[in-house]
Amino acid sequence: MRFLSCDISVTNFMNPIPFFKPEVDEETIAAVAEVIRSGWLTTGPKSAEFEARFAEYVGAKYAVFVNSCTAALHLCLASIDLKPGDEVITTTYTFAATAEVIEYFDAKPVLVDIREDTMNIDESQIEERITDKTRAIIPVHFAGQPCEMDTIMAIAKRYGLYVFEDAAHCTPAYYKGKPIGSIGDATCFSFYANKCITTGEGGMITTDNEELAEKCRILRLHGLSKDASSRYESSGSWKYDIVARGYKYNPTDIAAVIGLGQLKRADEFWEERKRVVRAYSQSIPRAKFQVMKEPANCESSWHLFPARLNKGSERERDLLILKMKRCGLSVSVHFIPLHMHTFYAVKYGFVAVDFPCAADSYSRMISLPIYPGLPDQTVKFICQALV
Numbered sequence: 001m002r003f004l005s006c007d008i009s010v011t012n013f014m015n016p017i018p019f020f021k022p023e024v025d026e027e028t029i030a031a032v033a034e035v036i037r038s039g040w041l042t043t044g045p046k047s048a049e050f051e052a053r054f055a056e057y058v059g060a061k062y063a064v065f066v067n068s069c070t071a072a073l074h075l076c077l078a079s080i081d082l083k084p085g086d087e088v089i090t091t092t093y094t095f096a097a098t099a100e101v102i103e104y105f106d107a108k109p110v111l112v113d114i115r116e117d118t119m120n121i122d123e124s125q126i127e128e129r130i131t132d133k134t135r136a137i138i139p140v141h142f143a144g145q146p147c148e149m150d151t152i153m154a155i156a157k158r159y160g161l162y163v164f165e166d167a168a169h170c171t172p173a174y175y176k177g178k179p180i181g182s183i184g185d186a187t188c189f190s191f192y193a194n195k196c197i198t199t200g201e202g203g204m205i206t207t208d209n210e211e212l213a214e215k216c217r218i219l220r221l222h223g224l225s226k227d228a229s230s231r232y233e234s235s236g237s238w239k240y241d242i243v244a245r246g247y248k249y250n251p252t253d254i255a256a257v258i259g260l261g262q263l264k265r266a267d268e269f270w271e272e273r274k275r276v277v278r279a280y281s282q283s284i285p286r287a288k289f290q291v292m293k294e295p296a297n298c299e300s301s302w303h304l305f306p307a308r309l310n311k312g313s314e315r316e317r318d319l320l321i322l323k324m325k326r327c328g329l330s331v332s333v334h335f336i337p338l339h340m341h342t343f344y345a346v347k348y349g350f351v352a353v354d355f356p357c358a359a360d361s362y363s364r365m366i367s368l369p370i371y372p373g374l375p376d377q378t379v380k381f382i383c384q385a386l387v
């Protein structure tokens with residue numbers, strides 16, 4: 001099994017290279033301690049400050065901080081009162097969260113295949129999936145590469161659909177100079193531990209639509225009226241009124257101060273990820289791998305560094321991952337397409353080839369480590385292990 005041996009004489013089994021490493025500075029840790037000492041732990045002034053800073057960062061009028069991106073997506077759909085039987089168009093090439101939130105309503109996720117180049121939803125296949133039940137489109141900016149938003153927004157406008165972007169990978173990303181977060185009806189970000197910036201767990205909705213922002217704000221805390229949600233403030237009243245069937249999706253101020261510390265450094269982190277991308281571009285064995293190019297006029301967050309084998313079978317890919325692991329290198333696969341998972345395959349009768357481009361990308365895909373502070377020499381080592 002020569003293919004499985006790790007030829008590189010570096011014994012880093014004891015010290016594996018992680019897939020991702022969050023970068024949280026001492027200043028942020030001190031700010032967390034301060035918030036804890038302040039006695040105000042749940043949603044409060046720090047959450048409001050993080051919302052204001054984040055809205056500014058992505059050029060949106062409003063930002064609503066919640067405890068995950070999944071919650072953010074769910075609230076967007078709740079805000080348009082999605083009904084059982086409604087349809088929402090999205091990509092099969094995404095994480096569980098994107099489609100499960102549609103299922104929460106007994107609505108139907110209508111999956112679309114991807115483009116070969118960016119692995120984003122193939123916008124040319126969206127229109128043919130629209131029916132009189134379609135309510136919204138959820139494009140996912142894969143790895144932080146923006147989808148073809150002009151086309152998607154134009155289709156949505158023509159058919160009266162909402163566009164809620166899954167921008168879990170996008171702090172920051174730019175489409176034709178516009179920050180992701182300022183384009184669709186609403187945009188959902190993730191601050192999960194391995195995302196571009198983190199709050200441990202957390203998410204954000206950004207929008208220019210005041211009504212949508214207000215609905216999401218109410219729904220994130222038990223559907224309590226706006227006045228009620230400030231009832232713990234000194235000026236607030238003890239009275240509250242439930243005005244909608246809400247959820248428990250509000251964030252903590254502990255998470256908010258982590259977010260404030262992270263957001264301050266988001267551009268620095270981004271520069272670091274771009275450096276890592278340049279290091280990969282120099283060392284990756286090109287005869288063997290196809291790497292992503294940024295679409296014209298776009299800037300990726302480079303949340304992920306996806307590499308696809310030029311040719312070969314899924315089994316070869318799996319063996320390569322095993323080999324990397326033996327070399328002490330953590331890699332991943334983004335994504336196993338939704339339609340190839342048991343739940344969706346059984347419920348909707350999908351087979352792999354229903355979305356051929358996604359199935360093909362998946363079979364050749366390997367995501368390589370990328371994070372601020374990943375040294376160039378380590379990238380070189382990773383690339384040697386890939387040969």
Ligand SMILES: *Cc1c(COP(=O)(O)O)cnc(C)c1O
Nearest residue numbers: 068069070095097168190191192
């Ligand atoms: C991480 C991720 C999510 C979910 O984010 P959470 O904050 O963990 O809920 C949604 N969509 C995509 C594409 C993701 O990668």
